[in-house]
Amino acid sequence: MNPGVRKIVPKPKALNCPNCGSAIELRAMGAATTVVCSYCSSTLDAANPQLVILQKWQSQMTVQPLIPLGSRGNLFGAVWEAIGFQQRGITVDGTDYFWREYVLFNPFKGFRYLSEYENHWSFVTPLPSIPVPGVNNYNRPTMTLDGVVYNHFQSAQATTSFVIGEFPWQVRVGEVVGTADYVLPPRMLSAETTVNEVNWSRGEYVEGAAIWAAFQLPNAAPAANGVYSSQPAPVENRPGRPWKLFLIFAALLMGMMIFFSARARQETVLDQTYTYQPVGAGEKSFVTPPFELRGDSANLQVDVTGAELQNEWAFISMALINEQTGEAFDFGRQISFYSGTDGGESWTEDNRSDSATLPSIPGGRYYLRIEPESESNYVKPTPIKYNVKLVRDVPFYLRYFVGLLLLLVPLVFMGRKGANFEALRWTESDYGVPPAAAVWKSDNSSGDDDDE
Amino acid sequence: MSQPTAICPNCGAQIRFRWSSAIQTTCEYCKSILVRHDVNLVKVGQVADLPPDISPIQIGTEGVYRDTAFQVIGRIIYSHDVGAWNEWHLMFSNGSSGWLSDAQAEYAVSFISAPDSPLPGPADVYRGWEFVQQGVHLAVTALTEASYEGVEGELPFQYWDKVKCQFADLRSNDGRFATIDYTEAPPLLFLGEFVEFESLRMVNLKEFEGWTS
Numbered sequence: 001m002n003p004g005v006r007k008i009v010p011k012p013k014a015l016n017c018p019n020c021g022s023a024i025e026l027r028a029m030g031a032a033t034t035v036v037c038s039y040c041s042s043t044l045d046a047a048n049p050q051l052v053i054l055q056k057w058q059s060q061m062t063v064q065p066l067i068p069l070g071s072r073g074n075l076f077g078a079v080w081e082a083i084g085f086q087q088r089g090i091t092v093d094g095t096d097y098f099w100r101e102y103v104l105f106n107p108f109k110g111f112r113y114l115s116e117y118e119n120h121w122s123f124v125t126p127l128p129s130i131p132v133p134g135v136n137n138y139n140r141p142t143m144t145l146d147g148v149v150y151n152h153f154q155s156a157q158a159t160t161s162f163v164i165g166e167f168p169w170q171v172r173v174g175e176v177v178g179t180a181d182y183v184l185p186p187r188m189l190s191a192e193t194t195v196n197e198v199n200w201s202r203g204e205y206v207e208g209a210a211i212w213a214a215f216q217l218p219n220a221a222p223a224a225n226g227v228y229s230s231q232p233a234p235v236e237n238r239p240g241r242p243w244k245l246f247l248i249f250a251a252l253l254m255g256m257m258i259f260f261s262a263r264a265r266q267e268t269v270l271d272q273t274y275t276y277q278p279v280g281a282g283e284k285s286f287v288t289p290p291f292e293l294r295g296d297s298a299n300l301q302v303d304v305t306g307a308e309l310q311n312e313w314a315f316i317s318m319a320l321i322n323e324q325t326g327e328a329f330d331f332g333r334q335i336s337f338y339s340g341t342d343g344g345e346s347w348t349e350d351n352r353s354d355s356a357t358l359p360s361i362p363g364g365r366y367y368l369r370i371e372p373e374s375e376s377n378y379v380k381p382t383p384i385k386y387n388v389k390l391v392r393d394v395p396f397y398l399r400y401f402v403g404l405l406l407l408l409v410p411l412v413f414m415g416r417k418g419a420n421f422e423a424l425r426w427t428e429s430d431y432g433v434p435p436a437a438a439v440w441k442s443d444n445s446s447g448d449d450d451d452e
Numbered sequence: 453m454s455q456p457t458a459i460c461p462n463c464g465a466q467i468r469f470r471w472s473s474a475i476q477t478t479c480e481y482c483k484s485i486l487v488r489h490d491v492n493l494v495k496v497g498q499v500a501d502l503p504p505d506i507s508p509i510q511i512g513t514e515g516v517y518r519d520t521a522f523q524v525i526g527r528i529i530y531s532h533d534v535g536a537w538n539e540w541h542l543m544f545s546n547g548s549s550g551w552l553s554d555a556q557a558e559y560a561v562s563f564i565s566a567p568d569s570p571l572p573g574p575a576d577v578y579r580g581w582e583f584v585q586q587g588v589h590l591a592v593t594a595l596t597e598a599s600y601e602g603v604e605g606e607l608p609f610q611y612w613d614k615v616k617c618q619f620a621d622l623r624s625n626d627g628r629f630a631t632i633d634y635t636e637a638p639p640l641l642f643l644g645e646f647v648e649f650e651s652l653r654m655v656n657l658k659e660f661e662g663w664t665s
Contacts, residue, residue, distance in 0.1 A: 079663075106557075106663070107508055107557075108557070108663070109557060110649075111556050128558065128623065128627050128646030129646075130591060130593060130625060131625065168556040196594060196595040197579065197595065198580075199593070199594075
């Protein structure tokens with residue numbers, strides 16, 4: 001052979017089926033080993049130029065491929081031609097489950113496969129490496145490849161029930177292989193085992209719409225049924241995702257808190273110590289000199305402190321009165337301090353300071369009317385000293401904590417939804433329940449979403 | 453590089469050797485399998501027309517593996533009961549030779565390797581048998597009984613008289629690859645790795661009508 005001469009491999013040649021005489025197109029240019037006649041379903045030896053019949057009758061069943069053989073599509077960075085199609089099935093507890101596989105061919109990149117089950121699709125690439133077996137925390141088998149751990153989902157015997165088109169190996173109806181699937185959505189590792197051979201592949205979940213777009217198939221992709229073993233959980237159901245959202249919103253809240261705290265003026269408009277004479281006649285109430293509350297509307301923090309209280313209490317009634325409008329905001333604070341010994345042990349009950357925050361006080365000139373009272377009005381001659389401090393526009397932290405609590409509410413529901421999604425995923429596995437079954441089983445015990 | 457030449461003893465066509473260590477070649481014109489004894493060629497057999505081409509690689513394809521340029525100078529086509537594959541004989545610019553296997557466009561480059569420990573016999577090897585060679589942990593993933601479908605170009609062995617051959621393919625956890633070839637006793641071990649088609653930067657490939665690489 002002269003290496004300088006360009007050799008062009010011609011397009012598929014037309015041959016005739018030796019069984020029924022129909023035209024057969026060989027698309028893989030010799031790469032395929034088996035071709036199945038589209039008309040009479042005879043299995044032919046594609047490597048033999050005379051197309052020897054390998055298997056004449058398969059079942060009467062006919063399965064129409066959703067991707068017509070011969071169509072080309074761009075998937076995962078390369079153009080692939082669908083050249084073969086088979087249906088395989090497994091039997092679990094007396095029930096048959098069928099899925100379909102398409103052989104994709106590119107003369108340079110070789111073969112890939114598309115599998116379809118209940119309109120869930122996977123793009124399957126043969127793996128050169130063999131994964132490392134192990135066991136997970138739930139005592140279920142795992143396979144590790146490139147540092148990624150996949151959890152065992154199902155092992156079964158898969159039987160080919162229908163074949164059409166070309167295959168890189170001699171496939172026959174009735175061919176049985178052992179299968180084992182290990183999942184880490186959206187990926188799945190699969191082993192196909194015969195006595196003398198094991199072949200590993202990695203499938204990647206693909207939305208039906210992406211298949212339809214790639215192969216330019218008519219109409220819309222049929223909606224997928226149920227949850228597929230390697231189907232990624234919808235974004236809001238993904239385990240860990242709600243917590244991420246929670247953390248993002250919590251961080252936003254904290255940011256707002258820091259921002260508004262920094263902006264708060266925290267202006268002291270009154271800081272005065274008064275003495276209350278419990279004994280004696282006369283009006284106990286008095287008013288403070290007027291003070292200015294600046295800004296449109298802001299809160300006002302009132303701190304009442306009785307640093308020298310001794311086994312006594314005092315209740316300070318207050319009214320914040322607008323000098324112009326006469327509008328009054330009434331409130332009161334109690335302060336107390338008690339101590340003693342009880343059975344040789346000393347104790348104290350220290351409530352010497354208390355505070356209140358009045359929300360949304362409009363700006364303007366105000367004064368405070370104060371009326372103290374105490375038990376010692378009648379029995380205690382000593383005066384009570386107390387301090388009243390008014391601070392305009394203080395940071396208000398409670399609302400942020402309430403916000404955090406409210407953020408937790410959807411988290412509970414989303415966590416439950418995510419758990420249900422995982423429960424549905426694992427329904428068809430060998431285990432029936434997700435790996436964290438002990439946790440999720442109780443969560444799903446109501447069974448209201450369990451429609452499989 | 454000076455290339456030794458000879459004359460086909462069957463048809464008189466000129467035979468060019470690309471690789472000085474070649475033991476066997478095939479006449480491009482009359483398909484005679486020629487075995488080299490010093491500089492004389494002896495016809496030992498004849499191959500049938502090769503089956504339909506299943507590979508973009510051909511004799512004369514050039515590429516680069518791990519920074520060393522190679523040329524494809526020979527080929528063995530094997531077939532087994534459920535498929536077929538090519539072993540392309542590579543000659544490297546540093547004078548060494550190796551193999552590029554192409555099984556359904558899954559590519560691996562390998563070199564002959566002296567076994568670190570004795571290999572099991574053809575009857576004792578089984579799927580799952582494990583082996584460590586040059587620190588690489590390997591396990592048998594496929595046992596194949598193959599036959600020669602054809603040979604082409606220059607080869608380091610005389611392959612004309614072998615009909616059935618048994619192989620054990622081994623894989624690792626990290627893309628390494630080995631083959632035990634039971635056509636000789638003791639068996640031969642080839643050690644290598646899987647490679648991406650693009651990584652070999654091959655030129656002078658076949659073209660496929662209706663496809664662009």
